[in-house]
Amino acid sequence: xxxxxxxxxxxxxxxxxxxxxxxxxxxxxxxxxxxxxxxxxxxxxxxxxxxxxxxxxxxxxxxxxxxxxxxxxxxxxxxxxxxxxxxxxxxxxxxxxxxxxxxxxxxxxxxxxxxxxxxxxxxxxxxxxxxxxxxxxxxxxxxxxxxxxxxxxxxxxxxxxxxxxxxxxxxxxxxxxxxxxxxxxxxxxxxxxxxxxxxxxxxxxxxxxxxxxxxxxxxxxxxxxxxxxxxxxxxxxxxxxxxxxxxxxxxxxxxxxxxxxxxxxxxxxxxxxxxxxxxxxxxxxxxxxxxxxxxxxxxxxxxxxxxxxxxxxxxxxxxxxxxxxxxxxxxxxxxxxxxx
Numbered sequence: 001x002x003x004x005x006x007x008x009x010x011x012x013x014x015x016x017x018x019x020x021x022x023x024x025x026x027x028x029x030x031x032x033x034x035x036x037x038x039x040x041x042x043x044x045x046x047x048x049x050x051x052x053x054x055x056x057x058x059x060x061x062x063x064x065x066x067x068x069x070x071x072x073x074x075x076x077x078x079x080x081x082x083x084x085x086x087x088x089x090x091x092x093x094x095x096x097x098x099x100x101x102x103x104x105x106x107x108x109x110x111x112x113x114x115x116x117x118x119x120x121x122x123x124x125x126x127x128x129x130x131x132x133x134x135x136x137x138x139x140x141x142x143x144x145x146x147x148x149x150x151x152x153x154x155x156x157x158x159x160x161x162x163x164x165x166x167x168x169x170x171x172x173x174x175x176x177x178x179x180x181x182x183x184x185x186x187x188x189x190x191x192x193x194x195x196x197x198x199x200x201x202x203x204x205x206x207x208x209x210x211x212x213x214x215x216x217x218x219x220x221x222x223x224x225x226x227x228x229x230x231x232x233x234x235x236x237x238x239x240x241x242x243x244x245x246x247x248x249x250x251x252x253x254x255x256x257x258x259x260x261x262x263x264x265x266x267x268x269x270x271x272x273x274x275x276x277x278x279x280x281x282x283x284x285x286x287x288x289x290x291x292x293x294x295x296x297x298x299x300x301x302x303x304x305x306x307x308x309x310x311x312x313x314x315x316x317x318x319x320x321x322x323x324x325x326x327x328x329x330x331x332x333x334x335x336x337x338x339x340x
Contacts, residue, residue: 018077018309019285019334021050022188036190038311049311062281062314064339074105075264075336076188077285079181083119086176087196087205088127088151091189092222093170100214100221101191106170108263109186110239110256112332113164114289117179125177127155128166128237130227140220143195151195156233165239165255171224172237183287185256185264185334193219249273258338265335274322277333279314284335286310291329294322304331 020038038049053060057071065074080086091107092100116124134154142150155173160166160180168174173195176182194210211219228236239260245252250273255266269275271293286295292305297312297319304310305325312319323329 016079018079018287019049019073019311020076020188021048021053021073022076022190038309059315060311060313061283062339064281065283065314065336068339069337072188073283073336074188075334076186077287077334078184078186079114079287080176080184082176082178082180084200085178087194087199088148088155088173088175089192089194090173090223091168091170091193092191093224094187096171096222097189097191100218101189101212103189103191105187105189107187107189107191108170108261109168109184110261110264110266111164111166111168111176111180111182111184112255112266113160113162113180113182115162115181116160117181119178122178123159124161124179124181125157125159126166126180127152127157127173127175127177128168129156129172129174129233130154130225131156132227132229134225134227136220136223136225139195139223139225143216143220146197148196156230158234163241165241167237167239167256167260169224169237169261171222173223183266183332185266187263193222250275252333255332262338264337267333267335269321269329269331269333271321271323271329274320276318276320278318279312279316281314282335282339283314284312284333286312287332287334289330289332291323291327292325293329293331294324296320296322 017036017038020036023036040047040049040052053071053073057066061071061073091109093108094106097103097106111126131154139154155175191212193212194205197205197210199205239256242254243251244254249271251270253268255268258265287309288304288306290306295302295304295310297316302310321329
């Protein structure tokens with residue numbers, strides 16, 4: 001619905017990637033060139049954000065950023081609408097990503113719940129972190145037996161509501177439950193270790209999509225076997241938001257900050273009338289979640305509505321958001337990794 005489809009239908013691809021310079025890793029779809037990369041809306045065809053950044057990294061990303069991360073944004077954002085529970089999985093932290101995939105980035109991520117729906121009588125929920133007492137040996141045995149209920153019983157389950165935010169550090173087992181509509185901001189890789197060989201709806205998952213080329217034994221090195229109580233898990237990984245700017249006509253709330261993780265930052269702005277944002281030499285993304293507005297930077301003026309996404313270059317010293325609808329305009333501001 002965020003994309004304006006009149007009759008949206010569920011399928012096996014529940015994700016929309018935002019400001020992506022990362023190619024997707026989907027077995028059987030290798031023939032789809034540059035799947036997952038964000039395209040620029042233009043009269044020309046196949047102009048990718050990645051190409052623009054490579055040709056002019058200083059203006060788009062900022063000098064301080066490219067000195068540390070070259071011409072890579074260092075971040076990836078997804079919108080996920082789960083019609084069914086997604087498979088139990090884990091992503092490597094940076095140490096394991098370097099060791100096992102020769103990657104400078106792992107896949108720590110953060111979920112911000114936009115909404116949800118009841119599916120088969122169950123409210124939206126997520127699974128996060130091992131319960132106390134779970135061991136690698138037990139976890140491996142459950143995989144070998146494909147005991148899905150046993151796997152889920154090893155993880156904490158939480159019902160979620162609009163506005164909830166969770167940090168999922170690399171190495172932490174997790175699963176997004178059916179009915180969740182969320183934005184995920186993450187490190188820019190697609191390394192996903194899946195412990196289920198069949199999806200809940202019966203879709204067979206290719207072996208490579210489970211172990212990502214590591215093999216079934218080595219993939220278990222990606223899990224952290226730390227365990228916490230239900231309350232400890234919430235204190236560790238559920239993030240409380242904080243309002244940082246508020247006026248009569250606008251408000252900005254931090255959803256996850258660099259004090260929570262150095263890998264990304266996300267805020268939400270709500271604009272009743274208008275808001276001027278100063279860039280401070282930092283690039284960002286803008287994803288509209290309600291309302292409509294004109295967005296003006298210098299002599300450039302663009303209109304946006306629900307589901308539209310924008311890349312704001314580091315060179316943009318400031319830009320103005322002017323509400324053009326009858327409801328508050330709300331948009332997520334999406335930032336890459338901390339530079340200093």
